């Protein structure tokens with residue numbers, strides 16, 4: 001059985017920079033730069049222009065990852081797309097990306113799979129992609145995390161707790177086989193459905209007839225009420241569980257891999273809140289210099305945070321061949337995961 005490794009990385013964020021002051025001055029949100037920075041570490045985020053979906057953001061990220069792996073589009077055998085902000089209810093963004101990459105024109109009707117594991121989506125995708133590569137059934141999997149949160153944020157004072165956190169972007173990696181002694185050594189995933197209502201966006205409810213609620217005293221097909229359009233988050237509950245689960249899943253990974261935390265050269269934590277990551281690092285005695293962040297400039301880009309981190313770290317020379325890397329994520333579901341990689 002071959003090892004599976006990340007052979008290429010790529011990232012893309014839209015051009016429009018929205019600072020914390022822009023949230024206040026441009027959108028009229030009652031907030032301050034200091035409040036947001038103190039609680040989250042976020043200084044700015046990117047917003048995609050009208051007419052752009054997550055698959056559009058994924059195109060340049062994917063192209064960079066493919067080139068970085070020394071491949072062409074025609075070498076990709078499968079697409080795995082992790083997002084919580086797909087363009088439509090269905091089909092998923094994986095098939096949209098396949099078409100946008102020009103694969104259909106080339107007669108490359110490769111499988112395209114969507115994953116809905118929110119902030120843990122990239123690590124769930126890495127587990128799926130590496131297992132498929134190791135099985136020998138596919139060679140090069142294009143794994144993407146892409147989000148266009150800005151379309152679905154309540155950019156008003158009412159929604160400030162959630163809307164100040166999220167931004168748009170995409171990150172991509174190529175997962176390939178290798179006979180070398182390197183690659184994705186193990187992945188560790190978990191979920192706790194008891195917390196499904198704590199962090200969610202319930203635009204519709206398929207258990208109801210009709211699946212959009214009908215306002216009281218009215219008839220008809222129903223309609224989306226504003227509170228159904230936006231994400232609901234119980235922030236403190238999320239914070240507490242994130243710290244606990246991230247520690248747990250990192251310890252499990254080290255235990256299973258028979259390594260010490262000190263053996264890990266670089267920690268790529270999901271970028272939900274700088275304070276969550278600092279608390280995990282402090283609790284576990286991880287030195288600050290081994291942690292990398294992009295939340296200051298991009299906010300929480302959900303499934304895109306870890307592949308964006310990997311792409312930027314590789315591009316800047318912070319992440320080099322031979323390093324041992326730990327990726328850890330936590331998010332809606334709740335879902336969580338970790339992965340240990342020899343780069």
Ligand SMILES: CC(C)(COP(=O)(O)OP(=O)(O)OC[C@H]1O[C@@H](n2cnc3c(N)ncnc32)[C@H](O)[C@@H]1OP(=O)(O)O)[C@@H](O)C(=O)NCCC(=O)NCCS
Nearest residue numbers: 031032035039119160161164235236238239272273330331
């Ligand atoms: C979101 C989070 C930063 C909020 O911090 P908090 O200390 O829990 O703050 P609270 O939600 O209790 O709100 C405290 C006050 O600040 C206000 N507030 C919320 N967002 C604000 C903002 N952007 N600007 C100014 N004030 C804000 C609240 O309205 C509240 O005001 P009140 O006391 O008058 O009611 C924090 O809970 C968090 O980071 N949780 C984890 C979120 C996360 O990781 N989500 C993604 C998971 S993948």
